[in-house]
Amino acid sequence: MASVAHPRIALRHRLAERGLDRTLLLLIPAIIFVVALFIYPFVYGLQLSFQPQPGSEAVRRYGSGPFADYRDFFADPYLRNTIWTTLKIGLPAALFNVLASVPIAYRMRGRFRGKRTITTILVVPITLGTVLTAEGLLAFMGPAGWLNRVLMDLGVVDHPVRLTHNYWGVLFSLIITGFPFAFLLTLSYLTGIDPTLERAAATLGAGWWQRFRHITLPLLAPGLGITFCLSFVLAFSVFPSAIMVGDPSGQTRVISIAAFHAAFEQYDYPMASAIAMIMGAVELIVIGAVLGWRSRLYRGATGGKG
Amino acid sequence: MSTIPAPKRLTLRPGAWLVWGAVAFFLLILLGVVGAVVVDSFGTKWFDGWLPSGWTSRWYGTTWREFDLGSVLWVTLEVALAVVVVSLLVGVPAAYALARRAFPGKRVLMVAFLLPILIPPITYGVPLATVLYKFHLAGKLTGVILANLVPAVPFVILVMTPFIEQIDPKIESAARMCGASTRVIFTRILGPLLVPGMLAAAILVLVRTVGMFELTFLTAGPDSQTLVVALYYSVSAAGIRAQQEIDAMAVIYTLSMLVLLVAALRFVNPTQLVTQIKETD
Numbered sequence: 001m002a003s004v005a006h007p008r009i010a011l012r013h014r015l016a017e018r019g020l021d022r023t024l025l026l027l028i029p030a031i032i033f034v035v036a037l038f039i040y041p042f043v044y045g046l047q048l049s050f051q052p053q054p055g056s057e058a059v060r061r062y063g064s065g066p067f068a069d070y071r072d073f074f075a076d077p078y079l080r081n082t083i084w085t086t087l088k089i090g091l092p093a094a095l096f097n098v099l100a101s102v103p104i105a106y107r108m109r110g111r112f113r114g115k116r117t118i119t120t121i122l123v124v125p126i127t128l129g130t131v132l133t134a135e136g137l138l139a140f141m142g143p144a145g146w147l148n149r150v151l152m153d154l155g156v157v158d159h160p161v162r163l164t165h166n167y168w169g170v171l172f173s174l175i176i177t178g179f180p181f182a183f184l185l186t187l188s189y190l191t192g193i194d195p196t197l198e199r200a201a202a203t204l205g206a207g208w209w210q211r212f213r214h215i216t217l218p219l220l221a222p223g224l225g226i227t228f229c230l231s232f233v234l235a236f237s238v239f240p241s242a243i244m245v246g247d248p249s250g251q252t253r254v255i256s257i258a259a260f261h262a263a264f265e266q267y268d269y270p271m272a273s274a275i276a277m278i279m280g281a282v283e284l285i286v287i288g289a290v291l292g293w294r295s296r297l298y299r300g301a302t303g304g305k306g
Numbered sequence: 307m308s309t310i311p312a313p314k315r316l317t318l319r320p321g322a323w324l325v326w327g328a329v330a331f332f333l334l335i336l337l338g339v340v341g342a343v344v345v346d347s348f349g350t351k352w353f354d355g356w357l358p359s360g361w362t363s364r365w366y367g368t369t370w371r372e373f374d375l376g377s378v379l380w381v382t383l384e385v386a387l388a389v390v391v392v393s394l395l396v397g398v399p400a401a402y403a404l405a406r407r408a409f410p411g412k413r414v415l416m417v418a419f420l421l422p423i424l425i426p427p428i429t430y431g432v433p434l435a436t437v438l439y440k441f442h443l444a445g446k447l448t449g450v451i452l453a454n455l456v457p458a459v460p461f462v463i464l465v466m467t468p469f470i471e472q473i474d475p476k477i478e479s480a481a482r483m484c485g486a487s488t489r490v491i492f493t494r495i496l497g498p499l500l501v502p503g504m505l506a507a508a509i510l511v512l513v514r515t516v517g518m519f520e521l522t523f524l525t526a527g528p529d530s531q532t533l534v535v536a537l538y539y540s541v542s543a544a545g546i547r548a549q550q551e552i553d554a555m556a557v558i559y560t561l562s563m564l565v566l567l568v569a570a571l572r573f574v575n576p577t578q579l580v581t582q583i584k585e586t587d
Contacts, residue, residue, distance in 0.1 A: 020409055023573060026400060026403040030396050030459060037434065038434075104328065118329070137339055140339045158476075176335070204560065236426055276432040276433060
């Protein structure tokens, strides 16, 4: 086969040297899949968002130009404010989940009895899912729920605190479903940091705060950046709980509700696509900012694994 | 590790108590949230007071009949199994190519495979549902399966690529030296080695698909609802149905998820899994 200087074989050899050979054919199903079910719908949605639906509100107000739906979104405070509403819920939830998971994961990074049990219990809320969590919150934190009874019996409050059907209900549901996820990620980053580094610092006389502040935290920071991004993605796309435990027409009218409303109640797919694109853009801006900050941090081989 | 005593003298510091207190508080809230649903589902009436006024299990029977949970569970199973099988068939070969070869454009491809996980389901779910409706696929089982595959295939690739990377390529070369054909290498050498990783990926995809609300919600028709979507509809139609029936349904959902979770944790250590995923980028 190799003895004859056939041009086709020569080409195949040259390609193989650059890593292109028949093994790559295995990628073809996955590539077809991503193009057909992710990239094509995305591009389709993008071009649809520039073709406003005749007869829709946006066209009546701003004509049938390509940007009518976007102009309508940013001009109408009811739509525009969904961005702030979503950020006001998503950012604190993601920030809380990450910050609360650091001390707990730091405490649990070593080996001890029952670690596996605690990790398992903490994974449970991930499987509960948003719908069940919302349902449970309604019963538990509602005006006649156990939480308000305890608070009233303890004399902390004299009438039930309103914790559901408003901002707080959604925030709680995001913390309950999001915290375990952030905790598991943080714990896995922390266990990836070489423990001998801290021991060396302890030998040199560093206290636990100095060890944490100058050794662990700098190595953990890139991982925390990623954890924040993934927590934020989860919190930003809040949808069922914003309807169920929230106040879907006011305080917690998040952007995904606006997109869903446009698509499946007004049947205005161009507007829905425009809202979806704006949603993706806002999310990528936040993630880009965090990842940009992260790229300036130290990412060495000694740990952190970020 | 056994010879060096671990530095464990922080156990009685106030900081430790604070942290354990916070964990206990979180677990207490969690217990309250789950407990309230479970208790209500077994109660006759519960308007005021710490507990329902009487106990019964009849809500499970009525909710099973009225929401036709038998067929809902069957749909859930069909969707989940189809997604698992197809995502493994598409994802594992791609993960093999990505783990074994360095080629121009690999980074772009990795980003394309990562995006469906990084972008929230509603963002691509709305255009995806629009496209699926255009081709008359949405509202049917096919549409639900296709939509759920979008995050599942990248997830399999993400889990399997580091798993395949740690299998020594010399084993394949040795088999080839001994005269094994490509087919034999895949069925007799790689297959058995890949089984643990594929099992882990399959169970995780199963859990994610059963719990996936947004994509199923956007593409499901009346006959293709999975359990979580049926639960959502029953909650938003509250007032027509007794609250206890909805809670009974929620308990059924939780139990099925717990069974899957316990099965998953037998094969996968959650903390290690995340680290493995991380090492790919």
